[in-house]
Amino acid sequence: MDEKLQELLYKVQMAAVDIGNTAAALATSAVRGAEELVETGRQKARLIDLKAEVNLRLREIGELVYGTHTGEPADSEVLFAKLREIDELKSEIAQISGTAAQGEEGEGVQAEICCPNCGAAAQAGDIYCRGCGARL
Ligand SMILES: [Zn+2]
Numbered sequence: 001m002d003e004k005l006q007e008l009l010y011k012v013q014m015a016a017v018d019i020g021n022t023a024a025a026l027a028t029s030a031v032r033g034a035e036e037l038v039e040t041g042r043q044k045a046r047l048i049d050l051k052a053e054v055n056l057r058l059r060e061i062g063e064l065v066y067g068t069h070t071g072e073p074a075d076s077e078v079l080f081a082k083l084r085e086i087d088e089l090k091s092e093i094a095q096i097s098g099t100a101a102q103g104e105e106g107e108g109v110q111a112e113i114c115c116p117n118c119g120a121a122a123q124a125g126d127i128y129c130r131g132c133g134a135r136l
Pocket of ligand 1: 117119
């Protein structure tokens with residue numbers, strides 16, 4: 001296998017792993033519920049769009065790479081152009097993720113609520129204490 005294609009396959013694999021991680025992170029944040037800041041919500045929507053763009057390109061790249069396997073060698077310039085597009089998308093994703101992470105630190109502080117009655121830790125959105133049932 002030529003070196004360029006090996007490097008390419010490695011990049012595709014890494015990008016796919018990263019997308020898997022992000023999907024898991026998005027699922028986790030969805031569970032965290034409706035208390036997201038509007039701005040964070042917008043960033044997440046943008047992240048999902050960007051991820052979709054990356055996914056689309058990965059799919060195209062996958063088909064090009066598969067073409068190589070079935071005897072239609074892919075044009076490596078086309079492949080690398082798509083990879084560079086992914087690089088750009090990913091740098092935007094990283095920027096937004098950085099900002100979103102700062103927002104989540106803030107949420108983390110807010111989430112540390114303790115029951116005034118028994119001192120048990122409560123979670124953001126709880127109305128009554130999970131320990132003693134007192135109103136928070
Ligand atoms: Zn309590």
